[in-house]
Amino acid sequence: xxxxxxxxxxxxxxxxxxxxxxxxxxxxxxxxxxxxxxxxxxxxxxxxxxxxxxxxxxxxxxxxxxxxxxxxxxxxxxxxxxxxxxxxxxxxxxxxxxxxxxxxxxxxxxxxxxxxxxxxxxxxxxxxxxxxxxxxxxxxxxxxxxxxxxxxxxxxxxxxxxxxxxxxxxxxxxxxxxxxxxxxxxxxxxxxxxxxxxxxxxxxxxxxxxxxx
Amino acid sequence: xxxxxxxxxxxxxxxxxxxxxxxxxxxxxxxxxxxxxxxxxxxxxxxxxxxxxxxxxxxxxxxxxxxxxxxxxxxxxxxxxxxxxxxxxxxxxxxxxxxxxxxxxxxxxxxxxxxxxxxxxxxxxxxxxxxxxxxxxxxxxxxxxxxxxxxxxxxxxxxxxxxxxxxxxxxxxxxxxxxxxxxxxxxxxxxxxxxxxxxxxxxxxxxxxxxxx
Numbered sequence: 479x480x481x482x483x484x485x486x487x488x489x490x491x492x493x494x495x496x497x498x499x500x501x502x503x504x505x506x507x508x509x510x511x512x513x514x515x516x517x518x519x520x521x522x523x524x525x526x527x528x529x530x531x532x533x534x535x536x537x538x539x540x541x542x543x544x545x546x547x548x549x550x551x552x553x554x555x556x557x558x559x560x561x562x563x564x565x566x567x568x569x570x571x572x573x574x575x576x577x578x579x580x581x582x583x584x585x586x587x588x589x590x591x592x593x594x595x596x597x598x599x600x601x602x603x604x605x606x607x608x609x610x611x612x613x614x615x616x617x618x619x620x621x622x623x624x625x626x627x628x629x630x631x632x633x634x635x636x637x638x639x640x641x642x643x644x645x646x647x648x649x650x651x652x653x654x655x656x657x658x659x660x661x662x663x664x665x666x667x668x669x670x671x672x673x674x675x676x677x678x679x680x681x682x683x684x685x686x687x688x689x690x691x
Numbered sequence: 692x693x694x695x696x697x698x699x700x701x702x703x704x705x706x707x708x709x710x711x712x713x714x715x716x717x718x719x720x721x722x723x724x725x726x727x728x729x730x731x732x733x734x735x736x737x738x739x740x741x742x743x744x745x746x747x748x749x750x751x752x753x754x755x756x757x758x759x760x761x762x763x764x765x766x767x768x769x770x771x772x773x774x775x776x777x778x779x780x781x782x783x784x785x786x787x788x789x790x791x792x793x794x795x796x797x798x799x800x801x802x803x804x805x806x807x808x809x810x811x812x813x814x815x816x817x818x819x820x821x822x823x824x825x826x827x828x829x830x831x832x833x834x835x836x837x838x839x840x841x842x843x844x845x846x847x848x849x850x851x852x853x854x855x856x857x858x859x860x861x862x863x864x865x866x867x868x869x870x871x872x873x874x875x876x877x878x879x880x881x882x883x884x885x886x887x888x889x890x891x892x893x894x895x896x897x898x899x900x901x902x903x904x
């Protein structure tokens with residue numbers, strides 16, 4: 479047996495942050511940087527597609543009745559209702575990816591993270607991204623001109639709600655500088671891949687070493 | 692409050708491996724690479740200095756009676772007896788370093804790691820370094836010509852004993868290639884520094900953000 483006999487179980491990376499803290503940039507860079515390993519978990523949603531959103535890439539858009547049926551059938555790993563719309567993650571695609579050694583990236587909020595922590599705690603790595611200041615965050619939320627003022631106000635309230643859940647995460651990144659922040663994220667992933675429990679086949683590998691001593 | 696208001700609590704890095712698996716090289720590179728942050732915990736020992744060993748750098752050499760008095764007085768964080776000699780770590784120097792945000796590196800075996808896990812579990816990061824194969828390890832143990840054959844035999848038995856404790860560690864590195872192995876170690880350290888619990892002052896930082904929203 480060689481080092482090649484040691485395989486890796488994938489991890490489930492949850493990256494949460496208030497809207498406007500730079501999470502989307504981090505996700506894009508991560509997927510671009512490591513396209514062979516990371517699967518983006520594409521959430522189901524019952525909301526209507528926004529201009530430019532592609533079904534199956536940004537979200538899987540489903541009817542409410544279908545979503546509820548899947549949820550009640552235990553086919554969802556997590557789900558949430560946000561502004562009257564449902565969002566959720568299909569269990570089957572995540573479980574098979576992780577078993578095959580692929581990492582799965584989740585762009586979900588604290589409610590989803592909490593449910594994943596209940597269903598698949600050992601595979602989960604939770605990272606919270608904080609803005610460098612409240613002023614910076616507020617400024618970023620206001621420069622998205624496509625939305626109506628009441629949508630911005632709702633998003634601000636949601637940002638405050640989201641931020642209050644930072645203590646439920648394993649790692650905290652402060653996005654003061656995107657390069658430093660991304661380096662930190664990459665280090666977290668590299669390190670978590672080296673965790674003992676994620677290296678499948680170590681027992682056999684060590685037995686082989688012991689037999690040669 | 693700025694990001695500078697968030698400080699770091701140091702971590703205690705335990706790097707264990709069988710003798711001959713490359714741990715000493717990793718330790719030297721780590722201390723050379725990051726001299727401002729890492730403190731090498733200098734163990735106390737009751738054994739006689741080997742040629743070239745410097746008191747206070749390689750070990751703090753103490754008399755057996757003094758060692759036993761310190762141990763019985765609760766001044767040691769961990770201690771062990773190996774080949775009839777005592778080894779141990781002073782509690783005070785580690786606790787104050789970690790509080791001041793310095794990381795402390797330990798070059799100790801599984802017995803020491805186990806005691807540290809009892810005394811300071813939250814600060815501890817345990818990394819086990821495995822050789823790429825048993826043959827490679829045996830070869831390395833035999834090329835140290837300074838020691839007598841019975842010392843080599845003893846070391847081989849100790850290597851087998853040490854290896855059997857790999858499941859007690861948080862991370863496992865296979866030293867197939869020293870560069871890859873060192874990169875992995877650096878990632879583990881960078882990631883562990885970003886753990887929520889190690890960032891002191893995050894609560895106040897987040898309160899400041901919330902007040903600005």
